[in-house]
Amino acid sequence: MAELFITKQSGEGERFDVTKLKRSLLASGASVADVTAVLKQLTALVKPGVSTAELYRRAFQLLRSIGKSYAARYSLSRAIMQLGPSGFPFEQYVAAVLEVAGYQTCTNQIFQGKCLTHEVDVVAEKPAENIHAIIEVKFHNRPGNKTGSKDILYTHARFLDINQEWVVKRARGAKPQGGELQSWLFTNTKVTTDVIQYARCAGLRITSWDYPADASFKKMIDTHLLYPITVLLGLNADQKNQLLRARLVLCRDLLEPKNEKMIHRLGLGDRKIKLLLNEVQSLLNGV
């Protein structure tokens, strides 16, 4: 196929890359044969100027016809953006993901710094390993946005202010006495190379959509099957918001007996509830 330009969400042109599209389709978990069939139908749609949004919508439909869980995994990054517009459900989600990774977490804690009082999005601790981290959670709800150097610089300055006070308090005997306070930026977007460079140099930890490769946000979600409820096709926007307000953010939590009542309050009939729980099951079973 000749070189073709398609239109990104931002309005910019992008060279159509069939390898990239194939990779994203395979990441949904669908079989090679299925992906090949989907890809064939999609490339027929690709004409100069077609939007990535249109291609995405069509890919989603085709995957859904194969299996809901493939469509859900394919739409993961967009589902996470649906945790907005405010950053609060996303902070809850990040905390839930970190809990599964073995951290104790709390959200929206007030810390006194040397110069200012700060509200820290998420605090994550592993007392056994003496890990105490304050996490700046950066949520973007538009595709294509990147977290840039201003965000990491601001995160570091805030950490320095909090840490100065932390060191003083520990010298006076405050707990925890072991370990150092760590600074961590967590975001659902990609980050610029400047952000990675600065973080390495200044000693911050970063988790972004695709960084670090072996422990990226996407990887954490896939490895532990931590899909947010916003991926589910069996719930409408109101029902999703109702669950988020009740701090139920992970699909797998819908299978817990303690949440049965909550599900019944969504106003779904018995048949729809059964379909919903089946959707969750196949998502968690990777089929």
Added chain:
Amino acid sequence: MAELFITKQSGEGERFDVTKLKRSLLASGASVADVTAVLKQLTALVKPGVSTAELYRRAFQLLRSIGKSYAARYSLSRAIMQLGPSGFPFEQYVAAVLEVAGYQTCTNQIFQGKCLTHEVDVVAEKPAENIHAIIEVKFHNRPGNKTGSKDILYTHARFLDINQEWVVKRARGAKPQGGELQSWLFTNTKVTTDVIQYARCAGLRITSWDYPADASFKKMIDTHLLYPITVLLGLNADQKNQLLRARLVLCRDLLEPKNEKMIHRLGLGDRKIKLLLNEVQSLLNGV
């Protein structure tokens, strides 16, 4: 008059404050008698829900009928916002204001920090006093926005990164050898109390629209009559942009013989040029 709520640009309600309105009218330089007359006409307009934008527009018209220079001074903060939407003409303007205050300046300089390379908006120096400052210029082009703690934290982290490299280079013999590098945030908006608190604690200098009271941005402009060309009623938007692109940002520069050619290129007739220069003169004479 009973308590009345008017509608701010942001859509929020604000209690109508006749004292505040009188103060802003007097700041235009108009006489007490004139201000009293204008105020009388304006308060007749004030009804529940009337917008501040509408009141402002009417006040501007009334002042203009008394004298163009009063209207220009009254509209100063809005004229500065018209230096946008990009921050570049505003950076030029800040540099021009600082030059008059005795600084040598340059804009958009690249500095190598310890971790990153940074583009610094304005560098201001007084070699005789060993003052070397890197200035983060924060421009907002919507009324009511404030510069907040993320901006000052980011400014400080960037300064720390640059300063670490500066100290290393000076230790190796690089000039200047005297003085310390200073960090300075300059903005056309107001700042939050957190910004002032942090700047004092961490050692940054701030110039905002109204802070510090004795050397605020507004005060600098009024003291040295440094009105930007965007206040002028004798120029349309295209003509203003033409001058800004040529880096002519101060009204008083229009009176310089070397800029005569530039003014003729604006396409104004002789009569309009004369009126324009009269407008500048009366602005600079405070009448």
